Amino acid sequence: MSVETMTLQEMKFYTGTNPRPEDYEAYWELALVEVASSKTTMEIVPSNLQFSGVQCSELIFSGTDGARIHAKYLRPVTKGKVPVVFLFHGYSGNSGDWCEKLAWIQQGFAVVAMDCRGQAGMSEDKGGVKGTTYSGHIVRGLLDCPNKLLFRQIFLDTAMLVKTVAELTEIDSYRMSVCGGSQGGALALVCAALSPAIKRAVVQYPFLSDYKRIWDLDCRGSAYEELNYFFRSFDPRHEKEEEFFSRLGYIDIQFLMPRVQADILWGIGLRDEACPASSQFAAYNRLCAHKKMVIYPDFGHEVLPGFMDEGMLFLSGVKDS
Structure with missing residues (x-):
């Protein structure tokens, strides 16, 4: 059973419910000034785990606020420059095991x-x-200034990562x-x-889009449960609901989509409840770039059969969107 109330035809023309802050463009332009003015600092440390034909390293770089951000960095042992794919993980997770990235190496990519x-x-x-705080990240800072x-x-960490690796x-x-699913799909789009x-992006069922629609559909379990906790704790009568959703608009990925220039391959399950x-x-x-959506009518927030095979070929340039 799906939580969705719209038909597919209606969704094809839907452009969101969540309010967009009036100063949204200025907000992100100033954020990008932070990225441009921040020096790239990195440390690359060989991993204790190595595979044949692959160099595995820990890459540590600085965010715009000086936080030390970790990434797994794998590249083929070869001469010359290689393309790179940035992978982003799901909410509350991490970058995963080293061996999960080896298929990308076989295709000639470096992986970060x-x-x-x-x-x-x-x-x-x-x-x-x-380390982890598990969840609460959507609403963290919501009672403070938008910055x-x-x-x-x-979001800015993804931009600093690209700047550093380049x-x-x-x-x-x-x-x-870029490539990712759920939170990772959202961050892949934001990064682009x-x-x-960023030239190409493969995304599956991205998170962090249209919070008010999520609320209206009563999707208050799993990743979005913190919205419910927030209102119960800080606005039990919903007297500031419009203000809060407008502030969440600063980190609503739908409003960043017109900035994307990369070609997009997007996998979606129409029964996704998350x-x-x-x-x-x-x-x-809202995407203006070249895009293709691959629709799985009977699937939810789960593995979409065959999608990542198509995605890898797409990022390799073997198959166009």
Whole structure:
């Protein structure tokens, strides 16, 4: 059973419910000034785990606020520059096992998989701790000024990662792609929006889109349950509901989509209860770049059979969207 109330035809013309802050463009232009003015600093440390024909390293770089962000960096042992794919993980997770990236190496890619700050990886949370806070990241900073929203900083981490990796002599900075699902899908799209050097993106059922629509559909379990906790704790009568959703608009990915220049391949399950299809269409319909949506009518927030095979060929340039 799906939580969705729109037909597919209706979703194809849907452009979102969540309010867009009036100063949204200025907000992100100033954020990008932070990226442009921040020096790239990185440390590359060989991993204790190595595979034949692959160099595995820990790449540690600085966010715009000085936080130390970790990523797994794998590249083929070969001469010359290689293309790179940036991988982003799901909410509350981490960059995953090294061996999961080897198929990309076989296709000739270097791989950079970032640990989101404050989640299950090793990236530094400037709130004062390393490691996971599990959830609450959507609403963190919501009662403060918009610049304190945690996902603003995570979004900027993706841009700083691209800026940093593009300076590596072994990387072909003209062939950079992104890939991810759920939170990872959202961050892949955000990365493409904030980093015009990204040429292609493969995303599955992206998170962080159209929060008010999520609320109206009563999707208050799983990843979005913190919206419910927030209102119960800080606005039990919903007297400031419009203000809060407008502030969440700063980190609503749908409004960044017109900035994306990369070609997009997008996988969606119409029975997705974690990231309902209409919330995804709100972002997809705002894309101006070349795009293709692959629809799985009977699938939800789960493995979409064959999609990543198509996605790998797409990022390899073997198959166009």
